[in-house]
Amino acid sequence: DDTVEIKPKASEYMACPEDDEFTKQYEQMLSEDREQRKTDTAPRPLMNMSIPMNLIRQTKAPSSTSPPPPPQEGNEEVAFKVLLKAKGKQKAIDLPIPQDSKLASQHLKIKSKQAQYQE
Amino acid sequence: DDEEERILGPEELPEHACAYCGIHNPSCVVRCNFPSCKKWFCNSRGNTSGSHIVNHLVRAKHKEVCLHHDSPLGETILECYNCTCRNVFVLGFIPAKTESVVVLLCRDPCANSSALKDMNWDLTQWQPLIDDRSFLGWLVKVPSEQEQLRARQISAQQINKLEELWKSNPEATLEDLNQPGADDEPQPVMLRYEDAYSYQNIYGPLVNLEAEYDKKMKESQTQENVTIRWDQGLNKKRIAWFTPNSGQELRLVPGDELCLRHSGDATHKTWECVGHVIRIQNEEVAMELRSNANCPTDLIHGYSVDFVWKSTSFDRMQVAMRTFAMNDKAMTSYLYHKLLGHEIADQVLKIKPPKKISPPGLPDLNESQKHSVKSVLQKPLSLIQGPPGTGKTVTSAAIVYHLVQQGQGQVLVCAPSNVAVDQLTEKIHQTGLKVVRLCAKSREAVSSPVEFLTLHHQVRHLDTPKLAELHKIQQLKDEQGELSAKDEKRYRALKRAGEYEILKAAQVICCTCVGGGDPRLSKFKFRQVLIDEATQATEPECLIPVVLGAKQLILVGDHCQLGPVIMCKKAARAGLSQSLFERLVMLEKPFSIKPIRLQVQYRMHPCLSEWPSNTFYEGTLQNGIAMAERATTNLKFPWPVVEKPMFFYNCVGYEEISASGTSYLNRAEATMCETIVTSFLKTGVNPNQIGVITPYEGQRSYVISWMRRNGSLRSELYDDIEVASVDSFQGREKDFIILSCVRSNEHQGIGFLNDPRRLNVALTRARYGLVVLGNPKVLSKQPLWNNLLCHFKANCCLVEGPLNNLKQSMVQFQKPRKYFPELYQRYNLPPSLLEQ
Ligand SMILES: [Zn+2]
Ligand SMILES: [Zn+2]
Ligand SMILES: [Zn+2]
Known part of the structure; x- marks a missing residue:
C-alpha cells in the first residue's frame, strides 16, 4: 500500500535556448x-x-530447456548474447533485449523468414 | 559513560550517482571515461531533449564511456569489437544472421568492411549505440518514472552552467551553483520545492547561519572571576554552584556543556574540567563535573567558566535533510512528495477504525477530540490544530494509543522541547502503553517528572538477567569513580546492549525532535511518527524524526501561536522561523493540508476566551467549562464588572531603554503591576497562581527587582511569582495573569506586540482572570490592538485611576494605521480587521 499514483512531471520536455544549443552541438558532433x-x-x-559457436552454444543449451522469462509489462524479451573481448579474450554475455526494440524486432522478422524458407 | 557522541556519517550518494540528478541504479548509469573526468551519468532525459550522459558527452566533448560493474554486462568499456575504437558516437550493434548474438562495431570502417559481408553478421541491421540522443535502453536502462521523480530535478540551463563550472573546477557540484556569497542575503524559503535537493539547498545555508550565530553567542558568555560553592550529587559526582556575574544576560539551559577553569596558585596546579548544567535555581547554576579527579575543592574564588558549544543539533538537521534527498527509504514517496508540496493522489490507509476512541487511563475525549483521532488514523499525513487549553496532549496520547494497536511496529513521539516531551510521555504512560523516554546523554543528570520512564533510569534499575552484569560493573564504577580500560570497554558494550534491549521492547519511544537523530536510534525504523508542538519546530528539526522511515505522520500544534525561536535575524528573515506545519497550511490548493481543529477549551473563563476565539479561530472555540467553575466572586478583588474577571488598565507611562541597551522597561506599568499583585496576594491568592507576562527582558528584570524592593508584603512572596516573557509562557497556564505591554511612545511603534501570534499567546494563559497594562492611545494605532481595546471598552472593562477606585476610561483611540494585510491573512484573521 506504499505505492502511489504520481502525475508524471519529471520527464516533461521543456524547451529552452540551452537545450536548442545542445541539440545543435549533438547533430554536429x-x-x-x-x-x-x-x-x-x-x-x-x-x-x-x-562467431564463436562454442561460446554461444555452451551457455545457450540450458536456456533452451528452461522456460522463457516471463513477459514484462506486455513486452517480451528476446534472449540475446553480446559478444565482447575482455582483456583480449572472447566472451558472450546474456542480455535480454525487448522484442519491440528495433534490433530485436528486425532480427526476429528475418529469422522467421529464414525459417519459412527452410520449410 | 561520557563517550562523545559520534555523529553518523552524513548520508552520501554512492560514487556512481549521476552527477546531474543523483540517480544511482547501476543498470541506469555509465561512467564518462575521459581521463580527467570519470564522472557518472544516467540515461534519463529529465526535461531536456537528450539523456544526461549524452548531454554531458556532447557539452564536454567527451566520447568514451564505461558500464557499471553491477550492470548486466559488468564493468565494460564500450568499444569496437574489431578496431577498439571507443567513440560512442560512431559505435553501434549488429546482430548475427542466424544466431541471437550481437556485437559492437564502429560504423566506419569496421561495420562497412566488405570482408564482413561474407560472414555470418547482418550488416544491414547496424543500430547506433546512441539513438535519439540517448543510449539504447536495453543496454543502459532508462530510470523509472518513480526514480526520476525522486531524483534531483535539473534543467538544461543548470546543466549548461554546471558544465561551464567543471571546466575550472572539476569537483564542483550542483549545490555550488546556488551558494550565496558571504555577504549575500540567503535564499528565502519557498512554499513548494521541486525536489529534496533544492529543499536542502535552501535550508542547509539557513541552518548554518543559525548555528554560527548560536556558537558566537554562546561562546561569548565566558565568565571570569567566578566564586564556586562545592557540592556533591547522589551519584558522588562533584557539583559546582555559581552565580553568573550580574550585568550580563546568560542564556543557559540544563544540559548545556561548560568548562570550569582555575589558573592555580602557590599550592595548586592549573586545573580545568568540563561538565553539564544540571539545574538553574534562583539565578544560581549547578554544574555537574565529568570527573572528580584533582578537583581543587578547597579553592572557591577566581574560577573562569567557558561555554562549550556543540554542533550536535545542527549536524542532525543537516544529516536529516541529506537523508531526505538521497535515501528513498527515508519515508514513503507519498510523504516525500506531500512534504515538498507536490500534487499527488490522496491516499487512505486501510485500517480498522477502533470501536472505542477514548483510551484507557485518560479522561473521556470530547466530540472534536474523538473526531480528530478518528480522521488522523486513516491518513498518512495530518495536521491537528490545538488552540489554547483544548487538550492537545490528551488527544495526542489517544492517537498514539491507537497507532500502537495497529501493530505496525514502534511509534516515535517527538516535540521540540523537553518539557513537552515529558508531558506527553506521562500521558502516554497513563494509557498503559510501554513507553521509553530517551534523553540526551548531556541531560541524564537533569531531573525529570518522568524519570522512571527514561532510558538511562531503566538501564540502571530494570531487574533482568541480561542487565545483571551491567549492574555489577556499574556499581564498581560508582564506587571507584573510574574503571580500568578493559572494564570500561566491557561496561560500554554492556550498556549499549542493555539500552538496545530496552528500546526494542518499547511500544512507544519519546524524545525531542533533535533526539530523533540520537545514534542509539540509528538501528530503528519508525513507520508512525507523531510530533507535538510541531509549530514550534523549524522545518529541518521536524525532519529529523520523519526520515527514520515514516509512512504516517501526524503534526500537532497551533500556527496561530508563536513559531520556532530563531536567534539569527538573517535566517529568520529568510524564513527559518516558519514551521513545516505552517507551510503545509499556507500552500495553495490543492497542495495544502487543512488542519483538524480541536474546538473545546478547558482553560479560560468564558469571557477570556471570547476575543481570542473570534479573532484567531473564526469564533469556533467553544467553552468546555462553565463560568461557575471559574468564578472569582468570593475573591475581594476590584474587578470593574464582577462576573467578568478581566480589565485593560490605561497606564500612561513612558517606555525607557533598559540598562543592557537592547530592551525596554516601563516604570509606571511596573508600579501598577506590584499594586495588582499585592492586591491578589492580600485576597488570598497564592504566589504560584499568579504570572506576570511581558514581551521585554528589560521589563521582566525591572518588575522582579521593583516588586522585591517595593512590595508592601514579605519579599519572599514576590520571589515566588513567575515573571516571564510571552514566549516562555507558551504551552503553560496560570490562574491569574498580568500582562505588561511596556511600549508607550509617539512614533516608534510597538515592536514585538505587532505579532498577532504573540498577542494570542499572551491573552490565553489565564484560567481565572486577566489584567492588561498598557497605553491605549499608542496601542490602538494597530488594528488588532484597536479591536481588542474596543472589546474591553464594550464590556466596560477599560479602566483607569487607583485600583481601589477604578473608573471607566474615556481615552480616545487613535485611528489604526494601515497594516500588513498579508500577515493577517496568514492567520485567517477576519476581513473586518483587514479593512481598518
Ligand atoms: Zn566526461
Ligand atoms: Zn541523471
Ligand atoms: Zn571499428
Missing part, C-alpha cells in the same frame, strides 16, 4: 565524427570476426 571516420580511417583487417 555526430556528423563530424562519422564523416571523419569515413575519410580518415583506413580500413582495418578484420581480426577474428567469426
